[in-house]
Amino acid sequence: MMSLTKTSVLAVARTQYHYKIKGYTGLFFTLMAAQLLAFLFSLNSTGSSGGGSNGIYYAIKHVTGDVIIFFTLIWAFSIGISMAKNGFKADFTFVSNRLSSHLSNLAFFLTAAIIAGVTATLCGLMLRVVVFFFHSVTDAGPAFWIAPPVLLSGILAAALYAALLSVTGYLAGMITQRYPVFVVLLPSLFFGTLFFEYRNTGQIQTFIKIIEFFSKEGSLALLTLKVFLVSAMIFGCVILFFNRTEVRK
Amino acid sequence: MTTMVSLIPLLILLLIIVLFIALSKIRISFGKTNLVTGFYLLLLLTSIPVYYAIAEPKMSEPVKVIETGPGQYKYDDFQLNTFYDAFSKGRLNQYKHAEIVAQWNFDYQEERLKITAPEDEHYFTPIAVEKKDACDGKLEVFSYAPKFPKRLTLVNPPGIRLQANKLEISPPDETYLKAVQFYHDFTMAQFTGRGTSVLRMNYLLGHEVLYLRIPKDLLIDTDKSTEDYLNFINFKEIT
Numbered sequence: 001m002m003s004l005t006k007t008s009v010l011a012v013a014r015t016q017y018h019y020k021i022k023g024y025t026g027l028f029f030t031l032m033a034a035q036l037l038a039f040l041f042s043l044n045s046t047g048s049s050g051g052g053s054n055g056i057y058y059a060i061k062h063v064t065g066d067v068i069i070f071f072t073l074i075w076a077f078s079i080g081i082s083m084a085k086n087g088f089k090a091d092f093t094f095v096s097n098r099l100s101s102h103l104s105n106l107a108f109f110l111t112a113a114i115i116a117g118v119t120a121t122l123c124g125l126m127l128r129v130v131v132f133f134f135h136s137v138t139d140a141g142p143a144f145w146i147a148p149p150v151l152l153s154g155i156l157a158a159a160l161y162a163a164l165l166s167v168t169g170y171l172a173g174m175i176t177q178r179y180p181v182f183v184v185l186l187p188s189l190f191f192g193t194l195f196f197e198y199r200n201t202g203q204i205q206t207f208i209k210i211i212e213f214f215s216k217e218g219s220l221a222l223l224t225l226k227v228f229l230v231s232a233m234i235f236g237c238v239i240l241f242f243n244r245t246e247v248r249k
Numbered sequence: 250m251t252t253m254v255s256l257i258p259l260l261i262l263l264l265i266i267v268l269f270i271a272l273s274k275i276r277i278s279f280g281k282t283n284l285v286t287g288f289y290l291l292l293l294l295t296s297i298p299v300y301y302a303i304a305e306p307k308m309s310e311p312v313k314v315i316e317t318g319p320g321q322y323k324y325d326d327f328q329l330n331t332f333y334d335a336f337s338k339g340r341l342n343q344y345k346h347a348e349i350v351a352q353w354n355f356d357y358q359e360e361r362l363k364i365t366a367p368e369d370e371h372y373f374t375p376i377a378v379e380k381k382d383a384c385d386g387k388l389e390v391f392s393y394a395p396k397f398p399k400r401l402t403l404v405n406p407p408g409i410r411l412q413a414n415k416l417e418i419s420p421p422d423e424t425y426l427k428a429v430q431f432y433h434d435f436t437m438a439q440f441t442g443r444g445t446s447v448l449r450m451n452y453l454l455g456h457e458v459l460y461l462r463i464p465k466d467l468l469i470d471t472d473k474s475t476e477d478y479l480n481f482i483n484f485k486e487i488t
Contacts, residue, residue: 029282029286032289034269036289051454052455054374054421054457055405056404056426057423057425058425058426061429061430062431062432063432064432064433064434069435071265074265074266075269082269122293122294123293126292129299143433145304145306150441153440157439161436215439217439219440220440
C-alpha cells in the first residue's frame with residue numbers, strides 16, 4: 001500500500017494498538033468467562049487429602065486459585081494464536097507494515113497480560129472469601145493469609161507467565177498461519193515428543209524442566225529477567241521470520 | 250495404557266485451547282458486555298477489602314519454612330517439637346501448650362501393674378510413666394494433647410480400663426472430620442513455599458500422649474503391645 005503521509009512505525013503501532021484494544025474487547029469477555037468457569041471448578045476444592053490416626057479420620061479439601069490462573073494462562077496462549085491469525089486483518093485498515101503490526105500486537109499482549117494477572121489473582125482472592133463463608137471455615141491454615149507484597153508478587157508473576165504464553169502462542173500462530181501444515185504438525189510434534197520421552201524414560205522430563213526453569217525461581221527479579229529474555233527471544237524470532245507479508249491475503 | 254492416561258490432561262488442555270481460539274473469533278462489542286464486565290470487576294475489587302477484613306495478618310505460623318535451595322523448601326514443626334520435648338522430659342504439667350483432654354484416677358494397692366492393650370486393638374501412643382514421691386496407692390492417668398493458639402487440635406482420647414493388675418489402653422470410638430485448607434496460588438507459592446506442591450498438615454492430629462503417675466513402690470510390667478511406646482521418666486531400674 002502506498003501513502004503520501006509520512007509517519008513513524010511507533011506512531012502507527014500505537015494507533016493499531018488503540019484500535020485493537022477497542023476492537024478485541026470480546027477477548028477479555030472470554031477471559032472473564034474462563035476465570036468464572038475456573039472459579040466454579042475451584043469452589044468445591046482443587047484437591048483433597050484424607051487420612052486418620054488413633055480413631056480420628058479426616059478429609060481435607062485444598063483450596064487455591066491455581067485452576068483460575070491455569071485457565072487464564074491457557075487463555076493467554078490462545079489469544080497469542082488468535083492475534084496471529086486475526087490481528088493482521090485489522091492492521092491493513094491503516095498505513096502499516098508487519099513490524100508495526102507485531103509491535104502493536106506485543107503491546108496488546110502486555111496489556112492483556114497485566115489485566116489477566118490482576119484479574120486472575122483477584123479472582124483467587126474472591127474464591128478464598130466465598131469458600132471461607134460458604135464452608136464456615138474454622139481453621140483456614142496459615143496460608144489463608146496473603147500479605148499485600150505477596151499478593152503483588154503473585155499478580156506480577158501471573159502477568160509475566162501470561163505475557164510469556166501469549167508471545168509463545170503468537171509464535172505458534174504465526175508458524176501455522178504461514179505453513180498451514182503445522183496446524184496438525186505442531187501439536188503432533190509436541191505430544192509426540194512427550195509420548196516418546198514418557199515411553200523411553202517414564203517421565204516427561206524436558207517439559208517439566210522447561211516449566212521448572214520458571215516455576216522454581218524463588219526471586220521475582222530473576223523470574224522477570226528470565227521471562228523477559230525468553231519472551232524477547234521468541235518475539236525476536238517472530239519479527240525475524242515473519243516480517244514479509246505486507247498485503248492482505 | 251498408563252502413557253495414554255498420563256497424556257489425557259494434555260489432550261484436555263489442547264481442547265481448551267482450541268475452544269478458546271474458537272470463542273475469540275466471536276466479536277462481542279464492548280457496549281453489550283460492559284455491564285457484565287463491570288459487575289465482575291466490581292466483585293473482584295470488593296473481594297479485596299472483604300478478604301483483608303476476614304484474614305488475620307498475624308496468623309500463627311506453626312511450621313517454619315526453611316529454604317534449602319532455589320524453589321526448594323523444608324518444614325520444621327517447632328511447636329510440636331517443643332511439645333514432645335516436654336513430654337519426654339516429664340514436664341508436660343508445666344508446659345503451657347499441653348492440655349489435659351481426659352483423666353482417670355484409680356485406687357491401686359497391688360505391687361505390680363501391667364500396661365497393655367487388648368489383643369488386635371492396639372492403640373499406638375507414646376506413654377510416659379512417672380513415679381510419685383509417695384506410696385499413696387493412687388494411679389493417675391492423663392491424656393494430654395498439644396494446644397496452640399489458632400491451630401486446630403483434633404483429639405480423641407483412648408479408653409482406659411483397670412482390670413485386676415492390668416491397665417488396658419484401648420482405641421477410642423472412631424470420629425470423622427471434614428475441613429478446608431487454603432494454599433497460596435502457585436504464582437505466589439514459588440516465592441513463599443506455601444503451595445499445594447508440598448502439602449502440609451496444619452492440624453494437630455493423633456498427637457495425644459498418655460501420662461501415668463504411679464505410686465513410688467509400684468513395679469511396671471509391659472508386653473509387646475506397649476513396650477515400644479513406654480517412656481520411663483524417673484525410674485532407677487526398669488522391670
